[in-house]
Amino acid sequence: MRSFFAKFKEGLKRTTPTFQKIFGKVGGLFGSRTLDAGSIDELEEALYGADFGVETADEIIGEIRAAFKERKELRGLEAAQIGARVLKNVLDGAEGRIDSFAHKPEVIVLVGVNGSGKTTTAAKLAKLYTDAGHRAIVGACDTFRAAANEQIKIWCDRLGVSLVASQHGADSAAVAFDAYAAAARRGADVLLLDTAGRLHNKEGLMRELQKIRRVLQKHDAASPHHAWLVVDGSIGSNSIEQARVFHREFGLTGVIVTKLDGSSRGGALVGIFREIGLPVYFVGLGEKVEDLQPFSVSHYADAVFGLETSEAEAQAQ
Numbered sequence: 210m211r212s213f214f215a216k217f218k219e220g221l222k223r224t225t226p227t228f229q230k231i232f233g234k235v236g237g238l239f240g241s242r243t244l245d246a247g248s249i250d251e252l253e254e255a256l257y258g259a260d261f262g263v264e265t266a267d268e269i270i271g272e273i274r275a276a277f278k279e280r281k282e283l284r285g286l287e288a289a290q291i292g293a294r295v296l297k298n299v300l301d302g303a304e305g306r307i308d309s310f311a312h313k314p315e316v317i318v319l320v321g322v323n324g325s326g327k328t329t330t331a332a333k334l335a336k337l338y339t340d341a342g343h344r345a346i347v348g349a350c351d352t353f354r355a356a357a358n359e360q361i362k363i364w365c366d367r368l369g370v371s372l373v374a375s376q377h378g379a380d381s382a383a384v385a386f387d388a389y390a391a392a393a394r395r396g397a398d399v400l401l402l403d404t405a406g407r408l409h410n411k412e413g414l415m416r417e418l419q420k421i422r423r424v425l426q427k428h429d430a431a432s433p434h435h436a437w438l439v440v441d442g443s444i445g446s447n448s449i450e451q452a453r454v455f456h457r458e459f460g461l462t463g464v465i466v467t468k469l470d471g472s473s474r475g476g477a478l479v480g481i482f483r484e485i486g487l488p489v490y491f492v493g494l495g496e497k498v499e500d501l502q503p504f505s506v507s508h509y510a511d512a513v514f515g516l517e518t519s520e521a522e523a524q525a526q
């Protein structure tokens with residue numbers, strides 16, 4: 210089986226070639242070539258294009274320039290290590306974790322714009338939690354899109370996970386209410402609610418989400434315990450604006466970044482954490498149900514800069 214890190218790195222492979230090229234890829238492991246002023250300029254450009262945000266790109270390039278000033282024979286590998294170190298510092302505290310479920314059921318609502326990956330991620334989470342020995346129930350609160358029920362039903366049937374759904378056009382909050390009741394009745398550990406994804410500038414969606422929250426609170430005033438924005442990692446800095454809007458209108462507790470496998474950027478999660486303070490719980494690295502990984506700062510930063518996480522470190526995670 211491929212290691213966690215190998216998969217993570219493979220998922221991010223399209224993010225790294227620019228960096229690797231600049232750092233001087235030599236015979237498999239880049240890095241023995243020394244940098245020059247031109248390659249540092251190129252690197253700076255690539256960093257600004259990677260959606261980390263100006264502040265973070267500035268910090269990374271600032272440290273690399275300082276090291277280069279001190280020692281002209283700075284190698285690509287060392288520059289990459291500096292970049293990864295700065296990124297790890299910036300992302301200190303960005304790993305979202307649920308150590309144990311404090312409620313029964315623990316309610317997780319997935320929100321986000323059209324096509325960001327909510328439904329797929331609901332299925333992935335159902336698998337992840339079921340595999341971990343929890344009893345999961347999914348609520349299909351996307352009653353807006355005609356095919357939505359069918360899509361989530363196929364996933365749940367395949368996984369053997371219970372689904373609470375209603376008719377197309379039904380009140381999504383009523384589905385949330387019923388799904389909670391079913392989860393409580395059946396002693397489920399975790400309730401995953403998939404929601405509709407019409408555009409974030411449509412007030413209707415925000416009203417609908419707020420209503421879902423209100424009806425859940427009739428069951429448990431502390432719920433939903435988690436409100437995660439599912440955001441497409443390939444859309445760059447746009448996703449920071451999405452996070453801002455959903456956070457303001459709905460109140461988020463974290464983020465799941467999808468499609469990091471197909472992304473040429475993936476850096477926007479840095480801005481979401483840095484500017485809005487939302488931790489990243491998981492990353493989506495493919496379309497298959499097992500392609501969801503807990504977010505690891507060290508894996509992410511090392512993968513972005515094409516570095517290997519040390520074996521010991523990888524095993525500890």
Ligand SMILES: Nc1nc2c(ncn2[C@@H]2O[C@H](COP(=O)(O)OP(=O)(O)OP(=O)(O)O)[C@@H](O)[C@H]2O)c(=O)[nH]1
Nearest residue numbers: 323324325326327328329406467468493494495496
């Ligand atoms: N490559 C890749 N594709 C993904 C990932 N997550 C989701 N997708 C794909 O993105 C597309 C949209 O995913 P959905 O889960 O339907 O997105 P959604 O947010 O539920 O969309 P709406 O219900 O229309 O709002 C599908 O083709 C998924 O297979 C991922 O991590 N990587």
Ligand SMILES: [Mg+2]
Nearest residue numbers: 327328351357
């Ligand atoms: Mg959906």
